[in-house]
Amino acid sequence: MTRLSVNINKIATLRNARGGNVPNPIEAAKNIESFGAEGITVHPRPDERHIRYADVDQLSKVVKTEFNIEGNPMDNFKDLVFRNQPTQVTLVPDSTEVLTSNAGWDTLKHQSYLKEVIAEFKSKGIRTSIFVDPDIQMIEGAKATGTDRIELYTEEFAVGYAKGKQQQAIKPYQECANLAHELGLGINAGHDLSLDNIRFFKQNMPYLDEVSIGHALISEALYQGLETVVKKYLELLK
Numbered sequence: 001m002t003r004l005s006v007n008i009n010k011i012a013t014l015r016n017a018r019g020g021n022v023p024n025p026i027e028a029a030k031n032i033e034s035f036g037a038e039g040i041t042v043h044p045r046p047d048e049r050h051i052r053y054a055d056v057d058q059l060s061k062v063v064k065t066e067f068n069i070e071g072n073p074m075d076n077f078k079d080l081v082f083r084n085q086p087t088q089v090t091l092v093p094d095s096t097e098v099l100t101s102n103a104g105w106d107t108l109k110h111q112s113y114l115k116e117v118i119a120e121f122k123s124k125g126i127r128t129s130i131f132v133d134p135d136i137q138m139i140e141g142a143k144a145t146g147t148d149r150i151e152l153y154t155e156e157f158a159v160g161y162a163k164g165k166q167q168q169a170i171k172p173y174q175e176c177a178n179l180a181h182e183l184g185l186g187i188n189a190g191h192d193l194s195l196d197n198i199r200f201f202k203q204n205m206p207y208l209d210e211v212s213i214g215h216a217l218i219s220e221a222l223y224q225g226l227e228t229v230v231k232k233y234l235e236l237l238k
Ligand SMILES: CC(=O)[C@@H](O)[C@H](O)COP(=O)(O)O
Pocket: 007, 009, 010, 042, 043, 045, 070, 092, 099, 100, 101, 131, 190, 191, 214, 215
């Protein structure tokens, strides 16, 4: 079974545009769960351009499915995670000025740092995942960090798929998933997954535990409605 974790960052983007509390990300999360999603993901950035730390403090009280907090484990991020005790923390090596996530961890170069940070989260009973490119060496390095899971960064897949190079696009992800499974790592995936590419991805990816989808899903919901879109993803992930 592949869990759908809906990233609600872009609901907060719209909320922040007017300075009030409409649309309300907390209410949206509750509705998304009622439509059948098996998780809620947030990626609070240091500039709080969308999800705010205060949103996370509220969400942790209401999310009933799996709660996944993503981010670069700088001190205030670690404090946020520790006080909210999510199901999962996903470590992403974003620098503060990036427009969006644009690379996975170098799990060889940053192995000792990741090992230390992962041990901290695991000691608090929080499942860990680290955002990685679909690179065999990065998977081998990830194993050595002690992480529970990897999250395969799927922008490269989405770009290749959109160009009609489906088999070429999925191949590195299949290879990485097979190795990760052999090494006993859980397998998540995310970034630029959409209604267009998710069925092919799911049908061709082994051992896929979770996908986290936000930007496309919220955009698609503007045309089709949030409930319809969430249920379409759930159907395509069966
Ligand atoms: C790690 C990842 O791929 C997502 O968290 C993505 O970065 C969403 O971030 P934005 O919503 O800020 O684009």
